[in-house]
Amino acid sequence: MMKEKLEQIKAEALRQIAASDALEKLNEVKVNYLGKKGELTAVLKGMKDVLPEERPKVGQLVNETRAEIERVLEESVKKMEQMVREAKMKQEVIDVTLPARKNNVGHRHPSTIALEEVERIFIGMGYEVVEGPEVEKDYYNFEALNIPADHPAKDEQDTFYITGDILLRTQTSSTQVHEMEKGKLPIRMIAPGRVFRSDEVDATHSPSFHQIEGLVIDKNITLADLKGTLAEFAKELFGEGTKVKFRPHHFPFTEPSAEMDVTCFKCGGKGCRFCKGEGWIEILGCGMVHPHVLEMSGIDPEKYSGFAFGVGLERIALLKYEIDDMRLLYENDIRFLKQF
């Protein structure tokens, strides 16, 4: 009898659950059957009329029924909630193609990007970054670099002078001398910085630009070491496939001296308009530090040797980013800067 009644209650509850189309209705079912005044509770209240020996059995039955209703109810609530959420999300569809809200982060100057690249590469190879003065003594810019008074190279470089003895440095090579004079060996340094030459402003010239000087001094440094180091540098900067070519050249402060070309990074060396069909692009000057330069800075050339190189930063930036006019680098037009 009791069992039948419970079956009946269960069937009715499950029917009502199935018929519910909103969370509130499911809640009603819950209250009506499982609540304090609900039907199952009423059955339990009627337990006093059941024979004591049957009570455990009936109790178990009631509990089973309750558990079943609860389970189904919970399942339905979950389903219902999911439906409600989905319906809500359907209302919340946005147009993802609307414009982004950006933080408008600023941009680094292309020359600085190139500089940081170069610094990263050489720091990784154990080089220290050092700086030297931009307004410099004639001695450091020329004389100590084997360019004595009356040397033609002094004219070629078109120097800005402040006084007879003080000038705007024409090359970061002056920093080499300061570093060597410190007397701490071995040296592995790069010195980035601003240099000045008396060139009128045009698409390929600027009276002020940037160079990075490199200097290594140690025992047994060879021209082969120079080649190997700069070949690594070129690969890091322009890509793994980059090849280098060294051509003999002349600088007063190095001997032997060379200029380094890299395979054109646009055509890979086949020859294109960018490299004027040559497949190679001139990138830097370098050489073995002249023994007289070592002597002047108090380093014994019989014990130590070294190499030095100088890279034009703007040249790298112009090449890497295909910028066709150097003036853009100093105009600071935001439409230009934003591209880097």
Add this chain to the structure above:
Amino acid sequence: MNTALSWIKAYVPDLECTDQEYMDAMTLSGTKVEGYSRRDHNLDKIVVGQIEKIERHPDADKLIVCQVNIGTEVIQIVTGAPNVSEGDKVPVVLDGGKVAGGHDGGPLPEEGIAIKAGKLRGVPSNGMMCSIEELGSDRNMYPEAPELGIYIFKEDVEVGSDAIEALGLHDTVFEYEVTSNRVDCYSVIGIAREAAATFRKPFYPPQVFVTGNGGNVEDYISVEVEDRELCPRYCARVCTNIQIGPSPKWMQRRLAASGIRPINNLVDITNYVMEEYGQPMHAYDLETIAGHKIIVRRAKDGDVFKTLDGQERNLDADVLMICDAEKEVGIAGIMGGENSMITDEVKTVLFEAASFNGANIRKSAKRVGLRTDASGKFEKGLDPHNAAAAINRACQLIEELGCGEVVDGMVDVCSELKTEVELTFEPDRYNRLLGTDVSKEEMLEIFRRIEVQYDAVENKLIIPTFRQDILRQCDIAEEVARFYGYDKIPSTLPNGEATTGKLPFKLRIEQKARDIAEYCGFSQGMCYSFESPKVFDKLLLGADDPARRAISISNPLGEDFSIMRTVSLNGMLTSLATNYNRRNKDVRLYELGNIYIPKGLPLTELPDERMQFTLGMYGEGDFFTMKGVIEEFFDSIGLCKKITYDPNAGKNFLHPGRQAKVVYEGCELGYLGEVHPEVCDNYDMKTKAYVAVLDMPAIIPYATFDRKYEGIAKYPAVMRDISMVVPKEIMVGQIEDVIAQRGGKILEEYQLFDIYEGNQIKEGFKSVAYSITFRAKDRTLEESDITAAMKKILNGLEGMGIELRS
């Protein structure tokens, strides 16, 4: 330097290579070839033709119909050229051939011009007779060519043969970039020697021999050199019975290919020898040389001299002059005088080949304002040994070309000549420097090719005097490297004591500055270090403002670049203005660059170079945006103490009510503010602009990347809001000072959340509201703690005339 390959081959006859191979190999051995051009480029199917018959064109007055024998047949060609006659031999381009340019001598088309048989006014024409311009050349190179019209061969050429060959156009002109140390390579012989060494072919320099006419040069001329230092050697020879006429074609062609216009045999010989030997020469008409005496001496200050180009030149005592017994006849090494100029009537010529002090010539050329081919060569410091060789070569050519007779002997006034440099042969040293393993024998073979002799007994290398660049062992090592091949030297990495890569602290701080500026929307600009002194007026700086004490450049590119900047603002404002005028919206820029503060003027020691972090913006944002960037930057480099902003910054170029000094621990680190409207006007900006300038050397002592973790608070915070009516002139900074000083240990934070001036507030006051947070690290605060702290704060505020609003 441009030289025809045929000229090089005259001394290296076994040279066999393509143009590209030549260029690559020479460049790799150190004689850089910039480029080359084939002189027969776009010339195809062009033969020597002979005009057999000329008839008028039946339908055109200006055209003629020619029957031209081209060796294999006679073809008909119609032309409008006015200058041909029957019997003339001319270059003829055949049907299907090509010429390089048009008859007007304009720029050459890249692909050339194809020639096809066709009809002119109804008459068939099966080719074209060519002018020198159509052959891609000009009358400078071929002075015998007519000004307008067909080139006519004057010499005997075979009908039907290759006309390009006959014109010497099967040749390539190479352009060399010679480095300043290789004085010997500013000559055809020098380059030929390098070519021979590079390609391992024998080198045959000219064999110089002069017959002479039996006379004695000392009967004609005497030479006195007053300043031996400026003129270490002066060679003079004399030629008589000079017959001026054109020089032979081969000489004209070679000169033309080098870019030198053939003039006449005498001028051409001096130019030819200058190219060939790299030794400039001068020819005087001996009749114009007073007393038949040459004196080499310095000019006097204030002297004026007319050079042979007709220009008056101002001289001074540092300019070396060539004089005769009475007057100056030339500026040494630069240009001869009008008064001794060679004319076509010349009978007796005095040749001069001298060696002058290179530095002096360079300076003189600058001062006199005249740089010539000759001075360009002299200023490199020529080998005095070369002067005698060159003058003899010129005399040889005089004889060979039938230009005149050579008087025996040479007047040679010569200081002691430099002797050959000798160096011990140290093959191991060279290999050690190069990182190579070149054998001793291979090195000696290289030396042999470049005329460096080896004395096996003394183990010495003897350097020829023309190689003025070889002075030390490292120079020898370079010779080994060049001819062994830079490409064959291995690639290794230095192995020695390991070193640590480092970016110094200053540069790390600058990197941080860039990062923060960019996070805040500022893009990096770059500005010049020099600017115009007018900048100070544009920035409204007072007459005695210390910033006006700037370093001047003694040789600037013009007033706009004449002083080293002492403030960084002009560059920033100029850049903002550029953007503004190009209608770019909302621009934010920053710059990291030095200013240059002299320690005294005129400069006796190097100035103080101070890195400035300059920010500028217009458009969206205001003073407080700029202030935010400063504080973000300070946070990021560990300046966590209180920053004070002093409104009395004293900057004329900023809005007087909207500027502040940035002060940290009592030290001024920079300033910020709104740009003064008048300054904006001066830069043509019709907008508000804001700037901040931070002095990095002042900041760096406070900067640190050290951080220490403080435990995250465990106990709850208590917040109190206060709302005040504040006299207008009191700055919130003063309120904050009171809160900070009186809040006690439990004060955690305070935040302005409202500030208002207007109707509801009485005149002369503003409403200010703060939210104050208290918290203790070790316990939950009691109400009494808060009340006590708040009471102290409120008392302090009331003391400033601030009323609390309820």
